[in-house]
Amino acid sequence: MKKLILALGGFAVSGCVSSENQIREAIKKNPDIVFEAIEENPVRFIESVNRAAQKAQQAQYEQHASEMKKGQERDLKNPKQPKLSEERRLIGDDKAPIVLVEYVDFQCPACKMASESLKEFKQKHKNDIQVYYKNMPLDFHPMAFPAALYFEAIRRQDKVKALKFYEHVFAHQRQLKDEAFLKKAAAQVGAHPGKLAADVKSAAVKKTVAEDMAEFQAFGFNGTPTMILNGIALSGVQPVEKLEEIVELTRKK
Template sequence: MKDNPEILYNAIKAHPKEFLDTVNEAVELAKAEMQKQAMEEEFKNRKEPVIEEDRAIFGPKDAKITIVEYSDFQCPFCSRGYDTMKALEQKYGDKIRVIYKHLPLEMHPQAMPAAQYFEAIALQDHGKAQKFHDMVFENQQELNEKKEKFLDEAAKKVGADLAKVKKDIKTDAVNDRIKKDMAEAQKFGFSGTPGFLVNGIAVRGAVPPQHFESIIERLESDKE
């Protein structure tokens, strides 16, 4: 073959579709192997996020699976991540808990205000903060169009004291938490959103629920 490359050329010319299929299959196999190796590294080198006692938690505090999410309220990919978390909550119920952390990107001007509102509402009531979180992601287009007016409306709808929210969004308690979340995300190598830690195992991007399910199933089998 090396001495007579025309043999290969003629074979490709005679069967171009079969050749492309073979190349694509080889590429997919290589990608799958790289992803497998990357996942093995994540299992070996688990991250340890800080989970404060007073932080809003979606799910039971004693759940066996903890998903820490680094997200941006205005990011369309984070909206897909939101849908994925809801699907996992529905499937696994009390087995998982989700902890929402902030990574507002500069390209999304409403992401930081939304993060501030979320934390300010959480100071009043964690349940109301979760409802606000859900409302923002389920109405992301309204956030884009109405901006702070939408945040005010959402805060009122979940039953928060809006006057107190307006004061608290300026406090160190709210803004320091957001800054710490952003610093932690950077420390763990999350530059875009969304990013997740599943019992410390990093997942990057808006991957489908099946990816999380494979990690959760492995974590559960490792405990048996």
Template sequence: MFARTVLVMFATLALFACSPATSDNAVRQSLNEHPDMVLDALAKQKQELYALVLAGQQENQDAARLAQVDAELKKPLSPVIDPARAMRGPATAPITVVVYSDFLCPYCARGAATLKKFMERHPDSVRVLFKHYATDDLSRQAALLYEALAAQDPKLAFAFHDAVFAAQQEIEQAGEPALYALAVKLGADIPKLKRDLKNPALAKRIDDDVAEARAFGIEATPTFLVNGVSVRGAAPLEDFENVLRKVAPKGGEEAPCDTCNKKKKP
């Protein structure tokens, strides 16, 4: 790409200098004989060159993202939706967001905050199923506690979800005791919690979540599937709204929340 740009520059300069017509071969030969001229010119434009590289990378990422969304709109991903698992939001909601997340991932905490705002904008039409992409022992223990608490009460599990994301640094430093302290503080039935933590079905559920995410080509957390169309990373709220515009059932009540940010008149 840079060589092509330099060729255009040389050709343009030749025209404005009233020199004889310069063929591509002649320009290429000149560049081959004097590569230092190109390097010297580029060295004087480091900041501009770096900005061009970043802009090119962003364009490529945006194009890849759009292509991915188009492909998933044609063939949405199909995660397992087990109605027995903890859900946040109306059970009959037309939009289901499946989250693959790690309780100790800082980007996941940011993603959880954005998802909360998204749900607040669409309280009657979005529900969330939280799945796990636990990558280390402490993250896995947090995932097990979440599932064990969900066996007591889904609301308790999501309260734990919010509390863990809010206290990531403290948990990283204190380890498992901090996780159990949160469960106690939230009012969990501790004897039942201890029994459920030994349930092999919960450990298998976490393994199945990780396997499902990898089968979808998900390599990083957080990743959100909005009716099967992915929003990857700690994406801004508008990314969720953009996908919602595409997946919302036609003729249904769901639509982009165009007035959510407008102040209500008294």
């Protein structure tokens, strides 16, 4: 550190702006003085980097929390209204007061975590919830789109089997590497192989997935998992306590 101070000491006399410019120029001309200072104080350097990283993470978290809160306040006044139908509902009936719509990518690790955290919430409200699963396969997950097609094709056969497929794929997500896995998963939940093979390639199934993706984008969402709970959008993996909070907020409205 002494080398850095000596190298830059001659520039500490002028005003702040000119001094900073002079220091930048000195470092540009001889960047080794910075590396030498780091080598002389490696522990201090690592500590400084870690503190900076922690501050950046905290700032990002606070910004995300602030944006989410503002979004929830907007949604409370003007609830989001995704397209829902009897055909797409996998759990519950249309009289249930809690309406949960999930947008998922079958290869998304966070979606797997969300599916696990939502189990408790769904079980607790099994008599007063209706659940819809919609597809948002991200383009950097090569098997997400094929998995979405299989899910929709199975749903057309049987909702219970589709739900089992959903749970099976997330439970074995690391094995989702090729279509052979999807075929095996479909067979394990009891899907009819002939009808499945035809529906996976059908224009109707592809249209359903495309419409889900278009709806997701129309709402301005940009990542999975995302859900809409009683008209209020939530992104990321949410604790049960947060979901209960949203339910209470919407009940009081």
